[in-house]
Amino acid sequence: MSSQTARSNLMALPAIAWLGLFMIVPCLIVFAYAFLTRGLYGGVEYTLTSENFARVFDPLYAKIFLTSVRIAGLATLFAILIAYPAAYAICLAPKRMQPILLFFAVLPFWSNYLIRTYAWIVLLNREGLINNLLRWLGYDGEPLSLLYSEGAVIVGLVYNYLPFVILAIYSSLSRLNGDLIEASRDLGAGRVRTFLRVTLPLTMPGVAAGGVFIFVLSIGNFVTPALLGGGRFQMIGNLVYDQFLTANDWPFGAALGMVLIAVMIGLLLLQARASARFSGETAEAKHG
């Protein structure tokens, strides 16, 4: 090991130690807990079992799992459908405006998640702004119960994570080689065909990165379902929360947490492979 490498490693060491001690070790403990048996009063007994993972597939919990996948999947789909045109529109703006537009698109993402979720309670509740607006427009039936529905949860998720999806897709779009689009047009492809056959495939890495991000954060979310779903829509995040704070079944909660981590790692690996494949195609397109 050269002295430079030794010095670099030394610089990185305190952070590695911190992350090792407070992130890796706790995750390993949770991993171990997932194979232990539930004890009395929230404790654990050191009897190995795979029952906790089997319970994840119990119909009762499998249903919550499927609900989570459905809600997270729909949120991902809608976010991409909104973010793609938004990112495209930012790319069409004058060059010096683009960083400013991007900054203001991402700004809400860094501000308080709870407050952004709360804003939707104000808009959607029975005495809320949307119902008031409808009444003002002449609607005089029962106020609509927009809050505490699956739709409200999905809107909340899309709203909260949209900025990042825009950012991910923009970074792909802005790196797009304009020559390829021009070549496609010159060769007689129409606008729609060029978009579907050239632009969209080449920006898939951005779509995948943004999509994986919102899916992973949505499926493990517990704040949005608790506030906008009113506890009616349990998702995996809520289930983990309950096991640790109310049901006191830490081994089962641990197993659920590990399933979340497994889903995350699986999707990240898929995304890495997808972007490697697509960037491989880009390289071919450039050289071929």
Place this chain on the structure above:
Amino acid sequence: MADALRIKLTGRGILVLVFGFLYLPIAVLVLLSFNESGLPTSWSGFSLRWYVSLAGNSDILHAAWNTLVVAVVATLIATVLGTMLAIGMETRKRRSTPLEALAFSPMVIPDIVLAVALLTLFSRLNVTMGLHTIIISHVIFDLAFVCSVVRARLKNFDFSIVEASRDLGASSFTTFWRVTFPVLLPAIVAGALLAFTLSVDEFIIAFFTAGAGRASITLPMQIYSMIRFGVTPEINALATLVMGVSATVLLISQWLNKEQMTR
């Protein structure tokens, strides 16, 4: 040309819709916080009464103080560790995949999982939880974000000036403080400001690692219980203040980052 104009206008239209979607809900909150009646049903005149009532709410002031303590201490630790990590990673001869994964994972790990993992660790070790355990936990993701901001700067860093300094006889210590550090400083401050806002706004991990009782409740935890309790006009005022602070800090962070990129 009519075609080009149409595309341009469609683009503008999309931007208006998307920014409307992103900012209208926030704008409504801000507006309501100044509404005399505090209700979304009608505008009864401009008033600061909800801000005044905030200032007299000792629960909120207590939570705000806790939040400040957590965010400042966590940011200080994370800035030192994150900057050192960034320098360590960028001065290596070869990229280390495990190290890249380690530095990346705090940004992607579902926060509920990190939260329960930390709760498990602290209760296993019989650590009494409080502000100190929230700080330990916040440093984890704070340092990852500081590291990524500083690394972005180091990628454009001309290491030949370090060599020049060494060739001219400066020690590696002097070189760091007189050459490397001043160049990195705007990125370090930008990273620290980002870490600060993340820490101020973080809810789930703080919720799990704060321990029982109200002693170490933070502002997001206070906001969460207020929201669950029902829509009260005070939250609108609190939300406006919190978002105002975040947005200001982020604007400064962004400005610093841009300054240094164009230099």
